[in-house]
Amino acid sequence: MATLGFLHGGSFSQLATLADPAVQAWRPRSVYLPEAGEADFDGLDTLIVSDRLHPGLLAKAAPALLTVAERGGTVVVLGENDITGWLPGLEACEPAETNFWWWRTGDDNGVRRTHEGHEAWDFLSERAVRWHYHGLLKPPAGATPLVHTVREQDGDPERDQVLLYEDLVSTPGRLIVAAMDPVYHHGSRFMPGATQLLYGLLRWTG
Numbered sequence: 001m002a003t004l005g006f007l008h009g010g011s012f013s014q015l016a017t018l019a020d021p022a023v024q025a026w027r028p029r030s031v032y033l034p035e036a037g038e039a040d041f042d043g044l045d046t047l048i049v050s051d052r053l054h055p056g057l058l059a060k061a062a063p064a065l066l067t068v069a070e071r072g073g074t075v076v077v078l079g080e081n082d083i084t085g086w087l088p089g090l091e092a093c094e095p096a097e098t099n100f101w102w103w104r105t106g107d108d109n110g111v112r113r114t115h116e117g118h119e120a121w122d123f124l125s126e127r128a129v130r131w132h133y134h135g136l137l138k139p140p141a142g143a144t145p146l147v148h149t150v151r152e153q154d155g156d157p158e159r160d161q162v163l164l165y166e167d168l169v170s171t172p173g174r175l176i177v178a179a180m181d182p183v184y185h186h187g188s189r190f191m192p193g194a195t196q197l198l199y200g201l202l203r204w205t206g
Contacts, residue, residue: 002045002206004028007036007065009057013187014050020186022199026206033057038064046074046205051181055082062086069173074205079179080134089140089170090177096136096149100191110149111163120146120166123204124197129164131193133179137162142169176205 006028008014017023018030031040033053041047047068049058058081066088069075077083084093102109111130113121129147139145139162147164167175182201185194 003043004202004206005031005041005044005047005068006050007031007033007047007053007061008050008183009033009053011052011184011187013052013184016187017050017183017198023202026202033061036061036064038067041065041068044068044073047076048183048201049075049077049081050183051078051080052184053081058082059086066171069171069175072173074174074176076176076201076205077178078181078183080181080184083177087175087177089143089167089175090137091140092138093179094136094138096133096179098132098134100132102132111147112150113147114145118144118146118166120204124200127193128196128200129180129193131180131185131191131197133163134181135179137165137177137179139165139167139177140170143167176201 004026006018008018010032018028034057041064047065049065065075077087083090099107099109109132113126113129144166145162146166149161149163163179165177167177180197182194182198185191186198
C-alpha cells in the first residue's frame with residue numbers, strides 16, 4: 001500500500017473525515033497544517049490536501065508539500081482552497097456560483113464527465129463528480145480535464161470551465177486538482193456524492 005498523507009487544519013469536518021474507519025483503512029499520516037514542516041512530507045507517495053484550508057498557511061507550506069509530486073508522487077488538491085500563485089501549471093481559478101440544491105429542484109447543474117476512457121472512471125462514479133463546485137479551473141496545456149461544466153459556456157469547456165483534472169506535465173509526478181470540497185461535506189455528513197468522490201480518490205491514488 002502506498003504511503004498516504006492527509007494535510008488538514010484541524011477543523012471538525014477534516015478531523016471527522018480523518019477518523020472515518022474507511023479512510024483509516026488507508027493508514028493516512030495526519031499532517032497538521034499549522035505545524036507542518038518538510039519532514040512531514042518525507043516518504044509520502046500520495047498527499048491529500050484537504051479543502052478549506054487557511055490560505056496563508058497553505059501557501060507557506062506549498063514548497064514542502066509539492067516535494068511529494070517533485071519526487072514522482074501524487075498530490076490531490078481539493079477545493080475550496082486558494083491555489084492560484086503556488087500550484088504549478090494552474091493558469092486560473094475563477095469563482096463560480098454554487099447551487100447547493102439543484103438535485104431537489106430538478107435543475108441540470110451542467111456538470112459533465114469527459115475523457116471517458118481515462119482510468120479515473122474505473123474508480124469515480126457519475127454521482128461522485130456531479131454535485132456542486134466552487135470554482136472554474138484552467139489547467140495547463142497537456143493536462144487531462146476529467147469534469148467540466150457546460151453552463152454559461154465560453155470557448156473550450158475542456159480548458160476554461162474545468163472542475164477536475166489530472167496534470168502529468170507540470171511536475172515529475174502527478175497533480176489531481178478539484179473544484180469540489182468532499183472532505184468538508186463528508187465530514188459534515190452533508191452532500192450526496194461527496195463521500196463517493198472522497199473514497200473514489202483514495203482508491204484511484206492509493
